[in-house]
Amino acid sequence: MRVLxxxxxxxxxxxxxxxxxxxxxxxxHGVVHRxxxxxxxxxxxxxxxxxxxxxxxxxxxxIEQVRPEYxxxxxxxxxxxxxxxxxxxxxxxxxxxxxxxxxxLRRWQPTCRTLVVSSNEVxxxxxPEDLPIDEETPFRPNSPYGVSKIAQDMMGLQYFHxxxxxxxxxxxxxxxxxxxxxxxxxxxxxxxxAEIELGLREPVVRVGNLNAERDFTDVRDVVRAYxxxxxxxxxxxxxxxxxxxxxxxxxxxxxxxELSSVQIRVEVDPARLRPSDVPCSYCxxxxxxxxxxxxxxxxxxxxxxxxxxxxRAQLRKA
Numbered sequence: 001m002r003v004l005x006x007x008x009x010x011x012x013x014x015x016x017x018x019x020x021x022x023x024x025x026x027x028x029h030g031v032v033h034r035x036x037x038x039x040x041x042x043x044x045x046x047x048x049x050x051x052x053x054x055x056x057x058x059x060x061x062x063i064e065q066v067r068p069e070y071x072x073x074x075x076x077x078x079x080x081x082x083x084x085x086x087x088x089x090x091x092x093x094x095x096x097x098x099x100x101x102x103x104x105l106r107r108w109q110p111t112c113r114t115l116v117v118s119s120n121e122v123x124x125x126x127x128p129e130d131l132p133i134d135e136e137t138p139f140r141p142n143s144p145y146g147v148s149k150i151a152q153d154m155m156g157l158q159y160f161h162x163x164x165x166x167x168x169x170x171x172x173x174x175x176x177x178x179x180x181x182x183x184x185x186x187x188x189x190x191x192x193x194a195e196i197e198l199g200l201r202e203p204v205v206r207v208g209n210l211n212a213e214r215d216f217t218d219v220r221d222v223v224r225a226y227x228x229x230x231x232x233x234x235x236x237x238x239x240x241x242x243x244x245x246x247x248x249x250x251x252x253x254x255x256x257x258e259l260s261s262v263q264i265r266v267e268v269d270p271a272r273l274r275p276s277d278v279p280c281s282y283c284x285x286x287x288x289x290x291x292x293x294x295x296x297x298x299x300x301x302x303x304x305x306x307x308x309x310x311x312r313a314q315l316r317k318a
Contacts, residue, residue, distance in 0.1 A: 004068035004112075006031040006053060006101065007075030008046070011180050012117075014038035016072065016223035021045045029066050031075060038179060053097035056104075063104035070230050071114040073101055076152075079183045080121060083145035094148035095155070102159050102167075113166045115230040116156035120173040120215070120242065121146035125278060132284040135171070135238050142278070153238065160236040168233035170226060173242030173283050177219035177303050178310035186216075186252045187307060188272075193260050194311035204265045205257075208272030210250035215242040215282035218298035228292035242283040243296050255304050 003020060007013040008030030017039050020028045029047045030039070039046065049066075051058045053075055076094050077083065083090040098116065105112050123133050124140035141147045156167045180187040185208065195201045225241045233239060257264055288294055 001025045001070065002027045002029065002066060002068045004029045004031070004063075004066055004071040006071075006073045006097075008032055008048075009034075009036045009038050010074060010078070011038075011177075012175065012219055012223055012226075013074045014179070015177070015219050016074065016226060017042055017046065019220075019223055019227060029068065031062070033075075053100055054092070056100040059100040060104045060107065063101075063108045067109050068112050071101070071105065071112050072117070072226055072230055073098060073115065074117050074226075076117070077145070077148070080143055080145045082183065083143055083148070087144035090144050090148050091151070094145075095151045098152050098155060102155065102165070106159065106163050106165060110163060110165055113230055113235070114156075114168070115226055115233075116152055116167060116169045117226065118153035118156075118169050118171045118238065119146070119149040120171055120240070120281060120283065122150045122153055122171060123281070126281050128280070131280065132244060132282050133240065134284040135240055135287060157236065157238075166235035168229050168235060169238035170229055170241050171238055171283075172222060173215040173217065173240065173281075175217050175219045175222040176300075176307055178306040180219070180307060185249050186256070186304060187311075189253050189256050190304070190308045190311045191315075193256055193262070193264065193308060194315050196264055197260060197262050197312065198315055200315065203263060204267050205253070206267050206269035206272065207253060208249075208269065209277055210253060211248065211279070212277055213246035213248045213280040213282070215245065216247050216252070216300055216303075217241070217243045217296055218300070218303035221294075221296045221298055224297075225288060225292070225294045228294050229288070232292045234291065237287070239288040239291065240283040240285050241288060242285055244283055244285045246280055246282040247300060252300075252304065255301055256308055259305055259308055 077090045124142040182188045182191045
């Protein structure tokens with residue numbers, strides 16, 4: 001079973017690679033553009049292909065060579081806040097890379113079951129009456145990132161309708177876990193706490209809006225949902241991937257602080273306040289559960305502990 005995974009060295013991609021190399025029937029092919037630090041320990045169990053998904057010729061040659069039976073497209077610009085500063089880069093990476101991949105699959109392997117990973121950010125300015133968010137909730141994007149993910153989502157649907165390609169779309173809600181970059185709230189908190197514990201900064205954690213509530217899931221549960229969906233999801237449909245429960249950013253911070261024995265103050269940093277924030281967002285995941293039987297298996301406290309421990313280990317090595 002030849003499986004192609006783009007973004008294999010990314011946060012979610014590396015955990016999906018860990019899952020797939022344990023599948024005895026899988027021959028895993030991964031696309032990596034720059035660094036491969038997260039998957040270096042798996043190098044002898046993966047067929048790595050180094051290249052740029054923005055290069056349509058290279059992507060075509062890759063698909064012609066590999067002829068995957070399953071493709072999971074995780075390569076993307078994932079920094080929502082950063083998309084405000086780099087909107088065109090966000091559009092280019094998220095739209096052009098996927099277009100090149102789908103065009104190559106259309107030409108060389110149109111029967112490949114393909115998972116396009118979209119985002120809860122397509123729903124954007126969610127209204128209280130929309131909660132919990134199901135797959136029919138209107139799109140109200142409130143960031144360049146959200147617009148780019150709508151384009152990816154709708155492109156997947158268009159290729160299903162126009163070319164009858166078996167494409168499934170996953171609208172992933174917030175996820176966290178060990179190794180996450182500090183562009184995201186929980187990881188930013190965890191890094192600051194680990195630095196304080198090591199005496200690398202004053203005992204103050206700087207935060208943005210703590211009142212927002214989001215749907216968080218451990219990344220290891222999220223990638224398990226992706227693997228189930230690409231095999232069991234119905235082509236042409238989209239599926240929300242999330243816990244179905246809201247957690248406040250304040251709860252994430254307080255839980256991380258409880259996991260540390262150091263006395264730490266909390267201060268609001270205006271630079272960390274994002275525009276167009278939505279008070280509450282969480283999903284209705286029944287379509288995913290009914291299609292695959294998926295349920296989250298890792299509780300968030302464990303996920304946060306693992307995230308904090310990963311920062312402690314990384315900073316000790318630095």
